[in-house]
Amino acid sequence: MSRPNGPGTGEGADLDPSVRIGLLKAMMLSRTLESACCELNPRWFPAEGEEGVIAGAFFGLRDDDTMAPHYRGPFLAYALRGADLSRLVGQALGKANGYARGRALGFTGPAAMGIVPWVAGDLGTTIGVATGCALGFSYEGSDRVTVCSFGDGTTNRGDFHEALNLASVWKLPIVYVCQHNQYSISLHASEVLPIEQISVRASGYGMPGLTVDGNDVFAVHSAVRDAVARARSGEGPTLIEARTYRLGGHWASDPGGYRLPEVQDAWRDKDPIPRAVSELVTSGDLTQHDVDSMWDEVRQAVDAAVTVAKACPDARLEDIGANEVFADVSEGMSALRGERGEPWLA
Amino acid sequence: MARLSFAEALVEGMRHELRTDDRVFLMGQDIGKMGGVMGGSRGLIEEFGPRRIRETPISESAMVGAAIGSAMVGKRPIVEISFGEFLPTCMSQIVLQAANLHYMTAGAIDVSIVVRTRIGDGPYRGHPQCYESWFAHVPGLKVVMPSTPTDARNLMIAAIRDPNPVIFFEHMWLYHGVREEVDNSPTAASLGKAAIRRAGRHVTVVSTGWMVHKALEAAETLAVEGIDVEVVDLVSLAPLDIDTIASSVRRTSRIVVAHEAWKVGGIGAEITAAITEACFFDLEAPPVRVGAPHHPLPMAKPLRDAFVPDVNDLLRAIRQAMAT
Numbered sequence: 001m002s003r004p005n006g007p008g009t010g011e012g013a014d015l016d017p018s019v020r021i022g023l024l025k026a027m028m029l030s031r032t033l034e035s036a037c038c039e040l041n042p043r044w045f046p047a048e049g050e051e052g053v054i055a056g057a058f059f060g061l062r063d064d065d066t067m068a069p070h071y072r073g074p075f076l077a078y079a080l081r082g083a084d085l086s087r088l089v090g091q092a093l094g095k096a097n098g099y100a101r102g103r104a105l106g107f108t109g110p111a112a113m114g115i116v117p118w119v120a121g122d123l124g125t126t127i128g129v130a131t132g133c134a135l136g137f138s139y140e141g142s143d144r145v146t147v148c149s150f151g152d153g154t155t156n157r158g159d160f161h162e163a164l165n166l167a168s169v170w171k172l173p174i175v176y177v178c179q180h181n182q183y184s185i186s187l188h189a190s191e192v193l194p195i196e197q198i199s200v201r202a203s204g205y206g207m208p209g210l211t212v213d214g215n216d217v218f219a220v221h222s223a224v225r226d227a228v229a230r231a232r233s234g235e236g237p238t239l240i241e242a243r244t245y246r247l248g249g250h251w252a253s254d255p256g257g258y259r260l261p262e263v264q265d266a267w268r269d270k271d272p273i274p275r276a277v278s279e280l281v282t283s284g285d286l287t288q289h290d291v292d293s294m295w296d297e298v299r300q301a302v303d304a305a306v307t308v309a310k311a312c313p314d315a316r317l318e319d320i321g322a323n324e325v326f327a328d329v330s331e332g333m334s335a336l337r338g339e340r341g342e343p344w345l346a
Numbered sequence: 347m348a349r350l351s352f353a354e355a356l357v358e359g360m361r362h363e364l365r366t367d368d369r370v371f372l373m374g375q376d377i378g379k380m381g382g383v384m385g386g387s388r389g390l391i392e393e394f395g396p397r398r399i400r401e402t403p404i405s406e407s408a409m410v411g412a413a414i415g416s417a418m419v420g421k422r423p424i425v426e427i428s429f430g431e432f433l434p435t436c437m438s439q440i441v442l443q444a445a446n447l448h449y450m451t452a453g454a455i456d457v458s459i460v461v462r463t464r465i466g467d468g469p470y471r472g473h474p475q476c477y478e479s480w481f482a483h484v485p486g487l488k489v490v491m492p493s494t495p496t497d498a499r500n501l502m503i504a505a506i507r508d509p510n511p512v513i514f515f516e517h518m519w520l521y522h523g524v525r526e527e528v529d530n531s532p533t534a535a536s537l538g539k540a541a542i543r544r545a546g547r548h549v550t551v552v553s554t555g556w557m558v559h560k561a562l563e564a565a566e567t568l569a570v571e572g573i574d575v576e577v578v579d580l581v582s583l584a585p586l587d588i589d590t591i592a593s594s595v596r597r598t599s600r601i602v603v604a605h606e607a608w609k610v611g612g613i614g615a616e617i618t619a620a621i622t623e624a625c626f627f628d629l630e631a632p633p634v635r636v637g638a639p640h641h642p643l644p645m646a647k648p649l650r651d652a653f654v655p656d657v658n659d660l661l662r663a664i665r666q667a668m669a670t
Contacts, residue, residue, distance in 0.1 A: 066419065104450035111454040116418065119450035120442030128408050129443055132415015139371065139397070139421060146415075159438075162408035169403060325485045327448045327456040327509035 012218025017285040019060060023217045024276045024286075025294055026055035030076040031273060032302045033085065037075070037092040037106075038252035040306070044092055046248025047073030049215075050181055052272030053242040056220025057149050057177040061228070066137075068116035068130035068148035070179050072246075074107045081113040085305035086312075095312040102315020116148070124159030126150070127176070131163040134174035134237075145231040147224065149177040152241075153184030155198050164239065168205040171236035175227040178239065180214060181246035186258040202239035214244030215272040218279070245270070350528045352520040353385050355495035356462075359502030360387070360424060362532045364394050367422060370506055373400040373409055374426025383428045383464060384521050406432050410439035413459040414447070414511075422458050422506055429473035430465035430515065433480075444511035445486030456509040460502075466556060466606055467643070467654045468518025474643045474650075476607035478554075481513045482583040482616070488537055489583040491515040493558040495526045497581065500535035507534050517555035517606075524559065540587040542594065546576035549600040549667050552591055552617055554580045557604045557636075557655065564660040573668055583613050591617065592624045599630040600667045604660055609637025631670035634663045 012020075030051045037044040047054060054073040058080055061067065069077040075088045083099070091098030091106030099109045107118030116130050130148035137144040154160060155178060167174050178198050182189045195201070202209025208230075212223045220242045227238035245267035249256040280286040350358065363370045372387065378401045381388035391399045402409050406427055413423040427433060433440070440461065447455045465476045481489045488510050492498040498516070505512035543558060544565050553561045558579045565575035576594055580587070595601050601621055603614035618633035636655045643653055 099452065099454070100450060101452045103452060104446075108451045108454065111418070111451070116415070117447070117451050117455070119446045120438065122438050122442055125407070125411055125438050125443050128411020128439060129415040129418070131408065132412035132417070133419050134415070135412045136416035136419035136421045139416065140419075144419075159407050159411065162403075162405035163411060165403055166405055166408040166412060170400075321449075321452070324453060325449050326488070327453070327458075 011212065011216065012222035015218055015222060019221070020218060020276070020280060020285060023055050023059050023221055024273070024280060025298065026059050026076055026080070027051035027217060027273050027276065028294060028298045029079055029302075030054050030073055032298050033075050033079065033088065034073055036302050036306050037089060038248070040089070040310070041092050042253035043251050045072045045250065046246070046252055049247035049267060049271060050179055050244045052217040052220055053149070053177065053179045053214040053244050056217045056242065057147055057224050059221060060225065061147060062144070064114065064144050066114045066116060066130070066133040066144070066146040068126050068133070068146060070149040070151060071107055071118045072151065072179065072181070074118060077115055078109045078113060081109070081115060083109050083113065085301060086308035089305045089309035090312050093309060094315055095309055096315045096319050097309065097312040098315065101319040101321070103320065123150070123154040124157030127154070127163040128159050131167050131172060131174055134167060134172035135170065138170065138172050143173070143232045145173040145175065145228050147175045147177060147228065149179050151184070152178055152180040152182065152189050152198060153187070153192065155201065156192060164202075164205045164207065164237065167237040168207045171234065173231035173234070174237045175224055175231055176237060176239045177224060178241045180241050180243045183246050183250070185250045197241060199239060199241040205239075207237050207239060209239040209241070211241045211243060214242030215270045215275060217272050217276050244272070347527045347529055349525055350495045351522050351525050352495050352498050352516075353388070353522060355499040355528055356386060356502055356516060357388055357390065358528070359499040359532065360390065360506070361393065363503055363506045364390065364398060369420060369422040370424065371398045371400060371421065372424045372426060373402050373413070375402055375404060375428055377401060377426055382426065384468070384518065386464070386516065386521070387426065406436035407439050410436040410459075410461060411443065413461070414439065414443050414457055417458045418455055424460040424462060424506060427461060427463040430463045430477050431473045431475050433463060433477055440481070440487070440511070440513070441484050445484050448510065449486055457511045458509045460505045460512050460514055462514040462516060464516050464518050466517040466519055467650060468521065471645060471647070471650060474518075476605070478513075478515050478583055479607055479611060479613045482586070482613055486511070487584060488512040489515070490537060490581060491517065491554050491583060492581065493517070493520065493555050493579050495524060496528050497535060497541075499528060500533055501537070501581070503532055504534035504537050508537055512537070515555070519556045538582045538585040538587060540581055540590040541579045542576060542590070543579045544575065544577040546574040546598065548574045548598055549602060549664055550576045550578060550591065550594040550598045551602045551604060551660070551664065552578045552580055553604040554583070554613070555606065557606055560657045560660055561604060563657050564664060567657070567661060568664060573664065575664060580613070586616065586620070588617075588620050588624065591621060595621055595625045596628045599628050601629070602634045602636065602660070602663045602667050604636035604655060604663065606654060607637060608640055609635050610640045612637045631667050634667045636660060636663045
């Protein structure tokens with residue numbers, strides 16, 4: 001299945017209006033939160049333009065499912081599981097209030113959130129780890145699933161190949177979502193991928209592969225929802241290629257001189273957020289006033305989080321815990337385990 | 347009591363945990379009908395079936411990744427990497443993910459996995475390279491190398507129960523080469539402790555795996571000459587039990603460190619440096635290291651015999667330590 005990028009694909013038209021509104025709000029939160037981190041930390045990774053994939057992939061999962069978000073735009077998954085936004089912002093800045101207490105780049109949170117963190121400096125190993133969560137679910141005979149996202153460049157790693165093959169051989173309950181933003185830092189996909197569509201790789205693993213318009217959040221979510229249902233019922237993994245475009249640089253201060261401005265402008269016109277807004281207003285599910293209120297709510301929440309995080313001290317030596325390299329059955333280290341707030345978009 | 351080979355004892359350790367804890371499972375290649383490389387998992391498929399004893403594709407990185415992920419959701423997987431020579435293919439999972447996850451998430455996640463693998467010169471002369479010191483270098487990993495059947499069983503139990511990633515090195519020469527009476531009460535050994543295999547007054551020999559047995563043999567030879575050798579079995583490369591070694595050296599005032607891995611950058615380098623720092627004024631002689639020359643291990647038997655440190659190399663090293 002393949003759809004061109006552009007308005008009106010019509011996929012996801014069967015989604016409940018509350019889900020469609022939730023998806024829009026999730027995109028708004030992702031945009032606002034990640035942009036705030038980019039403003040404060042020039043080395044944060046802009047996810048602008050890719051929110052259709054991010055929200056579409058992780059919205060609406062069950063509480064006991066596992067998420068393994070891509071490093072570009074990771075915070076929505078944490079917010080969906082009740083993370084404190086000020087601790088997420090603090091984490092991106094290496095503040096003492098961050099969940100990782102200054103020990104790692106900010107892609108981590110309490111275990112109870114069920115999110116595969118991004119602690120490795122490489123690309124690809126999280127796909128194996130996410131696949132392992134699905135193995136654990138399959139092993140225990142439950143119907144829990146894992147959704148794992150990664151970039152187009154990562155599909156060139158051997159870890160992608162090994163994990164997808166293993167998941168298919170064992171029919172593991174996992175959905176692989178390729179957040180295809182067309183760039184591996186400065187290299188365009190056409191320079192490093194010998195195929196137009198990454199989804200064709202799925203056939204080599206004996207699993208369904210499909211390409212969807214990543215800037216149509218409803219289309220992405222509809223595809224993920226179907227793949228999740230398939231995984232839950234024991235039919236195995238699916239690879240979904242969601243095609244989008246990285247509007248920002250690789251990192252926030254990357255001038256991105258390796259791209260054509262006119263291509264960038266064309267993609268800006270396909271921004272997934274105004275697109276969803278227009279659909280929801282046209283369908284009568286939202287008024288422009290509703291949309292403005294949603295933006296206000298999201299911006300106020302993020303502004304408040306930024307204020308708290310900025311006021312926090314940087315992580316200090318006492319936060320480092322040099323004696324905590326190994327897990328022990330001691331009290332201190334288990335403190336974070338049960339910690340989980342109310343889901344932000346409950 | 348049962349007289350068990352090293353390989354049988356390893357299987358006993360896994361069997362004990364598989365019986366008592368459904369969270370435990372084993373995955374690897376040829377661990378089912380074939381019984382594991384050199385019988386290292388023999389009998390487990392018959393008792394536990396394919397859900398618990400999982401045959402995998404040749405995908406070491408995915409196997410370790412899958413172990414880490416299943417540990418994150420509460421399982422206690424054991425991954426069998428057929429030979430240590432395949433560890434480089436899953437290095438990023440071990441070093442970047444398994445070693446880091448607990449610390450980098452400020453304790454939110456435990457990676458309770460065991461990666462077991464075979465190293466060393468064995469009866470079939472294949473896949474002999476010893477890479478254990480790489481893993482001891484990385485914070486967050488526990489590294490063990492038993493030398494006796496009892497330790498093989500009890501360390502395996504401890505490794506499976508430990509909430510941290512444990513890299514478990516099984517020396518191939520020991521597999522069917524040593525047997526001993528093993529008691530009927532499987533217990534978790536304490537990880538991170540060295541063992542004194544032979545008490546002696548004149549010189550401390552610290553060794554690992556098969557070299558422990560060679561050191562004991564050398565000690566008997568030297569006893570006839572009046573040299574009383576204390577043999578310390580390192581058992582754990584990480585954490586390193588420097589206290590046990592240092593207290594031995596303070597008594598003997600001489601140290602020889604011997605392993606089959608390359609001398610350059612081997613665990614012996616760390617031990618001699620740490621002992622020199624801790625016991626400089628207790629030492630009567632410079633530390634002596636025994637290890638393979640800095641050269642890939644050759645295949646032909648006479649060449650192999652020339653490269654793998656043997657009892658004669660140990661005798662020479664101990665006499666050198668005693669000469670000063």
